[in-house]
Structure formats: C-alpha cells, structure tokens
Amino acid sequence: MPANSLVVVMMGSKSDWDVMRQADEVLTKFGIPHECRVLSAHRTPKETAEYVSGAEARGVEVIIAAAGGAAHLAGVCAAHTILPVLGVPMESASLKGLDSLLSTVQMPAGIPVGTLAIGPAGARNAALLAVAILATSRPDLRKKLHDFRAEQSAKVLKETL
Numbered sequence: 001m002p003a004n005s006l007v008v009v010m011m012g013s014k015s016d017w018d019v020m021r022q023a024d025e026v027l028t029k030f031g032i033p034h035e036c037r038v039l040s041a042h043r044t045p046k047e048t049a050e051y052v053s054g055a056e057a058r059g060v061e062v063i064i065a066a067a068g069g070a071a072h073l074a075g076v077c078a079a080h081t082i083l084p085v086l087g088v089p090m091e092s093a094s095l096k097g098l099d100s101l102l103s104t105v106q107m108p109a110g111i112p113v114g115t116l117a118i119g120p121a122g123a124r125n126a127a128l129l130a131v132a133i134l135a136t137s138r139p140d141l142r143k144k145l146h147d148f149r150a151e152q153s154a155k156v157l158k159e160t161l
C-alpha cells in the first residue's frame, strides 16, 4: 500500500467499483495521493478495523467508505478512527439504495459519518469534499477547487438547447 496516501477510498465489494471509480478519478484529477481498497464491515471485519486503525499514523487525512444494503462500512470506519469519514451509499438491487442511505446516515451521536448522495453523485462529491477538507490547509488545492467550480459554471452557461 502507498506510504503517502492522504485519502483512502474503501468499498464493501468489488461490485461497488464501477461507481467508486468516479471518486478515484476526481482524486486523480486533483493530484491527491490516494489508495482504493475493497474491505467489508461484515466479510472482513478484523482487516477493516486494522486498516482503519492504522490510517491516521501513516498520514491519511480523509476516509471515504462506500457500501450497499446493510451498509455499515462507514460507521465501522468511524468507530475506529478520529479521521473524517465520508460515507457513500451504494444503490442496491432490492431497495434502490434507500437501505444503504439509512444504514450509513443514521449514526449515533458521538461517532460522525458525513453521508453523501446515493450512487455516482455521492462518489464524486465524496472525493470533492475530501479535496475541500484537504484544501483548508493547502492553498494550491484551494486554487484548484476555485478553478474547478469556475470551469463547471462556464460549461453550464455555454449549454445550448
């Protein structure tokens, strides 16, 4: 695993990767050292706890955790670290991600998870929020975020129908 990752992107299953690759792409676009891992709150509980418990000491600053269904991954991560944890609910086959959303967002007071939207918008926004958190102490990143927003606005304003 890279020694210098500032952000880790975790997901409960490789089946989440098609969506979570969008978080990976945003972090790459902003030049953020990061790593992506499949780890499950239920299928690999011990390894998940160990990985998250060691993240702060090796310099990680933000954790993104995506899961679907009984989506406990972000909450379990938050239980094992004081780093900011951003949860991304995956769309599920049975309940379209409402199960994932509620499982991720309804944390007990004292162990926060910042929960994003279900699916691709959540994946992209989790990465953008991670960049914004890092940017509070990094002026170069702050400028990149301003530029990103300006480009996004310009693109919308250029739309023709």
Ligand code: RP5
Pocket (backbone or CB within 6 Å): 011, 012, 013, 014, 015, 016, 040, 066, 067, 068, 069, 090
């Ligand atoms: C969750 O269960 C994963 O995050 C995934 O969204 C969902 C289904 O996983 P698979 O059965 O496709 O591995 O743990």
